[in-house]
Amino acid sequence: MKNKKKGISVLGLGKLGACYAAFYASKGYPIIGLDINQNNIDLLNKGISPVKEPGLQELINNHKAFIRATSDHGRLLSDSDLTFIILPTPSKPNGLFSVDYVVQAAKDIGPHLRNKKGYHVFTLVSTVLPEDSRKYIIPAFEKNSGKKCGVDFGYVYSPSLIAIGDILKNLQEPDFLFLGAHDERSREMVASVYNDIYNNEKSVEHMTIESAELAKISLNAYVTMKITFANILGHICTNLEQADVDDITNALGKDQRVGRKYLRSGLGYGGTCFPRDNYAFAAMSKKFGVSSPMALLTHKLNDQVWQRNLSTILKSAGKDKRIGVLGISYRPKITLSDKSQALFITQGLIKKRCKVMLFEPLGHEHEAIRILGKKVDYATTLPKIFKKCDVIFISNNDQMFTEIPKIVEKISAKKTIIDPWGMFTKKHFNKNIEYISPGRKK
Numbered sequence: 001m002k003n004k005k006k007g008i009s010v011l012g013l014g015k016l017g018a019c020y021a022a023f024y025a026s027k028g029y030p031i032i033g034l035d036i037n038q039n040n041i042d043l044l045n046k047g048i049s050p051v052k053e054p055g056l057q058e059l060i061n062n063h064k065a066f067i068r069a070t071s072d073h074g075r076l077l078s079d080s081d082l083t084f085i086i087l088p089t090p091s092k093p094n095g096l097f098s099v100d101y102v103v104q105a106a107k108d109i110g111p112h113l114r115n116k117k118g119y120h121v122f123t124l125v126s127t128v129l130p131e132d133s134r135k136y137i138i139p140a141f142e143k144n145s146g147k148k149c150g151v152d153f154g155y156v157y158s159p160s161l162i163a164i165g166d167i168l169k170n171l172q173e174p175d176f177l178f179l180g181a182h183d184e185r186s187r188e189m190v191a192s193v194y195n196d197i198y199n200n201e202k203s204v205e206h207m208t209i210e211s212a213e214l215a216k217i218s219l220n221a222y223v224t225m226k227i228t229f230a231n232i233l234g235h236i237c238t239n240l241e242q243a244d245v246d247d248i249t250n251a252l253g254k255d256q257r258v259g260r261k262y263l264r265s266g267l268g269y270g271g272t273c274f275p276r277d278n279y280a281f282a283a284m285s286k287k288f289g290v291s292s293p294m295a296l297l298t299h300k301l302n303d304q305v306w307q308r309n310l311s312t313i314l315k316s317a318g319k320d321k322r323i324g325v326l327g328i329s330y331r332p333k334i335t336l337s338d339k340s341q342a343l344f345i346t347q348g349l350i351k352k353r354c355k356v357m358l359f360e361p362l363g364h365e366h367e368a369i370r371i372l373g374k375k376v377d378y379a380t381t382l383p384k385i386f387k388k389c390d391v392i393f394i395s396n397n398d399q400m401f402t403e404i405p406k407i408v409e410k411i412s413a414k415k416t417i418i419d420p421w422g423m424f425t426k427k428h429f430n431k432n433i434e435y436i437s438p439g440r441k442k
């Protein structure tokens with residue numbers, strides 16, 4: 001059967017863009033992608049994912065007939081009427097985000113937009129701050145094309161609420177979608193694609209561009225605050241006999257005003273979005289004349305979490321004991337280590353001249369292994385690290401770590417397991433194992 005869906009283009013085929021390309025292709029939209037990195041183009045044209053993300057290669061395998069990539073901006077406009085712009089918006093030293101990549105893309109596209117006859121809608125997905133679209137990005141498209149936004153072409157800001165490692169799952173099952181439209185025609189074009197994909201079952205939150213810009217950054221600032229609050233409760237429970245942080249957060253999470261997600265004491269947040277979005281929230285508030293110390297305080301309190309865990313490990317290890325670290329990412333299943341507290345802790349242990357061994361479920365593909373190099377030893381299996389180390393720190397709740405009680409069953413030597421996430425209880429282990437989960441009593 002001939003495909004009747006209109007083409008969609010994706011500008012920027014990085015971590016998020018490559019997933020958008022495959023996801024929309026899987027929904028029957030012919031995709032044309034563009035990247036300044038020729039390697040990303042070549043890989044995608046060969047049906048190979050340019051980035052590592054769970055499920056992405058399989059999705060590309062199944063839908064590669066619908067995905068093409070190019071370096072030609074003209075083709076991007078001729079083969080689609082809607083472009084998702086998913087370019088980097090790096091943090092500046094003052095915490096605000098740079099839109100230089102997006103403005104450059106508008107310069108590259110401008111001459112082709114000038115020649116396009118139909119209405120083309122640009123949908124920005126990258127994280128930007130309030131007024132960035134209307135002050136810098138839309139004018140760049142207008143100046144370089146000689147056309148008028150809302151008359152000759154359209155613009156929507158529709159950021160994505162996703163986490164690396166779960167990008168495809170989050171695209172498939174979003175809680176809701178943001179749609180900040182410049183004009184009615186743009187709004188209708190993007191809303192019709194969302195309604196087609198999600199069968200009208202997902203709520204599309206319509207608002208102005210500025211509201212969407214503020215909403216996206218606010219959401220991450222709020223979530224980081226929630227994570228930090230759970231970690232503060234965990235710290236209090238560590239010092240308060242008979243109080244258990246899971247009992248408390250599980251109960252609080254049942255209150256509809258609070259909710260359960262991200263309300264769990266563990267390690268602090270890290271990654272490519274949370275830390276910088278939270279910091280940007282503070283810088284953005286200041287720009288609009290509002291002091292927002294809570295975002296900066298969250299940042300500071302979050303840093304204290306890995307420092308506290310480092311102290312707990314050092315105290316348990318004493319002198320000359322070998323320390324095992326399980327997992328080095330800021331969350332399971334990903335090969336990135338940006339602002340990962342597990343990495344900070346490992347580097348802290350190295351500074352204190354401890355003997356450290358690392359086991360990472362994703363093995364040598366992990367970016368942190370390049371960072372740590374020969375400063376730590378590496379274990380290839382979980383049983384090996386338990387055999388060699390006296391104190392074992394579980395940095396994230398990777399599914400693979402649920403095997404730990406079975407593995408240590410066979411070990412007769414004394415060991416300490418430190419588990420900030422409370423994956424287990426003391427009952428899971430025999431008397432040779434000292435199980436420490438800060439803030440928990442079970």
Ligand SMILES: NC(=O)c1ccc[n+]([C@@H]2O[C@H](COP(=O)([O-])OP(=O)(O)OC[C@H]3O[C@@H](n4cnc5c(N)ncnc54)[C@H](O)[C@@H]3O)[C@@H](O)[C@H]2O)c1
Pocket residue numbers: 011012013014015016017034035036037040086087088089101104105125126127128160161162163164272273
């Ligand atoms: N990765 C995430 O989990 C995530 C989540 C939410 C929001 N975001 C936001 O999405 C945006 C993109 O993030 P990412 O992680 O995909 O970045 P990324 O660095 O992985 O990918 C960006 C891609 O854009 C390409 N590029 C740069 N300039 C270009 C140009 N002028 N024309 C065409 N291609 C160009 C790069 O080569 C790269 O492949 C950022 O604003 C980020 O904050 C990312």
